[in-house]
Amino acid sequence: MLRRLMLFPAFRPFLLILMLLVLWDVAIRVFGIPAYLIPRPEQVVGQLIAEWSHLLKESWQTTEATLGGFALTIVIGIPLAMVIAYSKLIESYVYPLLVFSQSIPKIAIAPLFVVWFGFGIVPKIISAFLLGFFPVVVSTVMGFKSVDPDMLDLARSMGATRLQTFLKISLPYALPAIFSGLKVSITLAVVGAVVGEFVGSNSGIGYVLQVANGNFDLPLMFAALVVLSSIGVMLFLAIDVAERLMIPWHASQRQVF
Amino acid sequence: MSSVPLIEARAVSKIYQTKDGPVESLRLLDFAIAEGEFISVVGPSGCGKSTLLKMVAGLLPLTGGTLTLAGQAITGPQRDVGIVFQNAVLLAWRTVLDNILLQAEIRHMPSGEALAEAQRLIDMAGLTGFEGKYPWQLSGGMQQRASICRALLHDPSVLLMDEPFGALDALTREKMNLELQRIWLASKKTVMLITHSIPEAVFLSDRVIVMSERPSSITAIYAIDLPRPRTLDMMGSPEFAVLAKQVRSHFYTQGSLDH
Numbered sequence: 124m125l126r127r128l129m130l131f132p133a134f135r136p137f138l139l140i141l142m143l144l145v146l147w148d149v150a151i152r153v154f155g156i157p158a159y160l161i162p163r164p165e166q167v168v169g170q171l172i173a174e175w176s177h178l179l180k181e182s183w184q185t186t187e188a189t190l191g192g193f194a195l196t197i198v199i200g201i202p203l204a205m206v207i208a209y210s211k212l213i214e215s216y217v218y219p220l221l222v223f224s225q226s227i228p229k230i231a232i233a234p235l236f237v238v239w240f241g242f243g244i245v246p247k248i249i250s251a252f253l254l255g256f257f258p259v260v261v262s263t264v265m266g267f268k269s270v271d272p273d274m275l276d277l278a279r280s281m282g283a284t285r286l287q288t289f290l291k292i293s294l295p296y297a298l299p300a301i302f303s304g305l306k307v308s309i310t311l312a313v314v315g316a317v318v319g320e321f322v323g324s325n326s327g328i329g330y331v332l333q334v335a336n337g338n339f340d341l342p343l344m345f346a347a348l349v350v351l352s353s354i355g356v357m358l359f360l361a362i363d364v365a366e367r368l369m370i371p372w373h374a375s376q377r378q379v380f
Numbered sequence: 381m382s383s384v385p386l387i388e389a390r391a392v393s394k395i396y397q398t399k400d401g402p403v404e405s406l407r408l409l410d411f412a413i414a415e416g417e418f419i420s421v422v423g424p425s426g427c428g429k430s431t432l433l434k435m436v437a438g439l440l441p442l443t444g445g446t447l448t449l450a451g452q453a454i455t456g457p458q459r460d461v462g463i464v465f466q467n468a469v470l471l472a473w474r475t476v477l478d479n480i481l482l483q484a485e486i487r488h489m490p491s492g493e494a495l496a497e498a499q500r501l502i503d504m505a506g507l508t509g510f511e512g513k514y515p516w517q518l519s520g521g522m523q524q525r526a527s528i529c530r531a532l533l534h535d536p537s538v539l540l541m542d543e544p545f546g547a548l549d550a551l552t553r554e555k556m557n558l559e560l561q562r563i564w565l566a567s568k569k570t571v572m573l574i575t576h577s578i579p580e581a582v583f584l585s586d587r588v589i590v591m592s593e594r595p596s597s598i599t600a601i602y603a604i605d606l607p608r609p610r611t612l613d614m615m616g617s618p619e620f621a622v623l624a625k626q627v628r629s630h631f632y633t634q635g636s637l638d639h
Contacts, residue, residue, distance in 0.1 A: 273469045280437050280463045281486040291482065295473045372473040372514055 159339060166342040167349065174343060177331075182350050184327040188244055188316035189309075189358065192251020196308055200256040201301065204263030218264075225257045230318050237323030247319030247327065254315030255308040259301070266300025267293055299373045302366040309362050313355045328354070385412035386537065386570050387436060391445035394431055404595035405431050408445070411589060411598060413572060415537070418564055420573045420581035422627065423591030429574045433542050436572060437463055449538065459487075462531030464541040468523035470515035476526045477502070477511040483533040494533065501529040504563060521552040525559065532567065539564075541573045545580070554612060557583055561609060582623045583610055590630050599630050 144164045150156070151163055158166065171178070207214045229250060236246035270293050278288040320329025328351045335344040367376055394406040405428040413419050421429050434440040435447060438457045447454045449461070462483075470479045477498060484494030502511055505525040515523055524544055531539060544560075545553045557580055564571055564584075575581050581588045582604055590599045604623055606614060614620055 271467075271469065273465045273467060274471070276434070276439055277463065277465065277469050278486065279439055280457050280461065281483055282457045282459070283486045287486050291485070292471065295471070370473070372516075374516070377516070 159341065162342040162345055167345040170340075170342040170346040171349060174346060178328075178346065178350050181326060181328050181331050181347075182354055184244075185247075185313070185316050185320065185329065185351070186354055186358075188247035188319060188327065189251050189312045189354070191244065191248035192253075192255055192315055193309055193312045193358075195248065195252040196256040196259050196312065197305075199252070200259040200308075201263050204260045205267060207260070208264045208267035214264075221257070221260065229253050229315065230322070233318050233322040236319070242323055242325065246323060247316050250319035251312040251315035254318070255312035258307040258311065259304040262300045262304030262307075263297060266297030269300070270296045295370075298370050299375065302362070302370065306359060306362050306366075309358045310355050313351065313358065317351065384415050386415040386417075386450055387413040387572070388448045389445065390447075392432075392435065392442055392447055393444040394428065394435065394440070395443045407595040407597045409598055411601065413570060415570055416568050418571045418573070418584055418586045419589060420575055420585040420587075421589045421591060422575055422578060422581050423596060424593050424631065425576065427591050427594055427596040429591060430542050433463075433540050433572065433574050436538075437461055437540050458536075458538075459534070460536045461538045461540060462534065462536040464524070464527050464531045464539070464544045466543040466546050468515065468520075468527040470523055470526060470530075472515055475512050475514055476507060476518070479515065479526060480530045480533055483530050487534055489534060497533055497535070498529065501532055504566065505529050505559070519552070520548050521556055524548065524556065528560075528563065532563075532569070537570055539569045539571045541571065543574050543576060546576060553577075553580070558612065560584060565609060578624050578627050579615060579620075582606075582620060582627065583615060588627055590627060592630075600627075602627060 148164050151161060203217070207218055233246065233250050236249050240246045240249070274292050274296070275288065278292050283291070316327065317329035317332070320327035321333060324330050328347050331347045332344055332351075335341070335347060370376060389409050389411050392406060392409040393404070396403045396405055409432065421432065423429050431440060435442055436449075436454065438454045438461070449458060470476075471482065474482065480498045480501065481491075481494055483489075484491065484498070499511075502508055505528060507522060507525055507529065510518060510522065510526075515526070518526070528539075528544070545556045548556060561584060571584075573581070573584060585604050588602045588604060590602070591597070592599045602623065606619060606623075
């Protein structure tokens, strides 16, 4: 049975997780680590089960904020990157500023968003957007800039309009790079949403983490972390599926034929 | 061979502006290509052969002189021209058929006619059965054949080829030379072929234009009076050897054989 499961690549990460859990448990027993420093795996699982409905409700809040920030990333980040890729002038104005803005620690300015937008979902969305949009911009710019010049000459020789060249050549050519940016971005957007919840919110997994931390409820804290990582993994997988559907022709997606 | 010039160059020159000042690429080129003629251009690398081809295609502006196609000055991309690049430049997300049909889509050709013509070209190029394959599923030679089909889809009178077989292995290259001759004999296009290979130029051409190093001008133009259709065996004939030697001699005197 185990031998059969090991043959499926999809099961391998779970197998590794299981081994790490065992290692975790053994380490706590062997070194006698007290529960107020690190809880035992079964305590975490216990809290996961006990607080299940609560965690589910809060994780939905975090997911909403993440998806909101991610949507902003797509709507703002990708067009911005296109403009940067197509105009040297705009690039020289905007790009340095973008890098500059990226160096500002979001956690330090997140409280400002609470002051400006209150305790609702808006500051969380902005925080998720700010953390996630930079990788998308960078890789989209790279994607559009690396379009084969011969392809552009080819389109020109056919008398293609700018729009035709964009839709039929540049955009499909840049899609793989855009997707690699989106994959990095989605995981960062989760972090951004939690940052937003840390600084000013009474809902979401970030809030659960803070409360659990305040109450020294380490098992709940670890349970919240498990839920949070699961959100990240699931969103990442969703992007992965979208990528597979949209660029099945790309080298990274090709099946042996 | 009819003597009506389809493409005519008069004192064509090209100077590139670079950071280190102007670089003279082409100097005072004069030549005429007749309708239905197969012309090859050979020369050392970096001599501006590709620049010349792009100017004929209307993709690059001239610095001086005039370049006409069927009597009209070439000022931008031409309707009546098809281009084949060194790499096949096929779009990875399109099948062979859809790659060929790109020409029709961008030029807004009627789709029914375009599809029929694409199928005819696919059959002619020996790609039948590969219409639904993606470029990466084809060999280099087949990719280049697909790109030739794409260049011919809108039935241009001129086919411009920029070292189309340079990336292929020697055996595939010989086969492609035979194929190209066959396609040319069947379609009677006017062809301008840029190449590094002297045997390829002699084998395929009616005339071979030899260019010098930069700033390049035309060193010589050779008429190749070998009978058609030519066979690979003819490459071993004394007449072929003499012509190839004549062309090659220019490179030795220039002190650079770029082959």
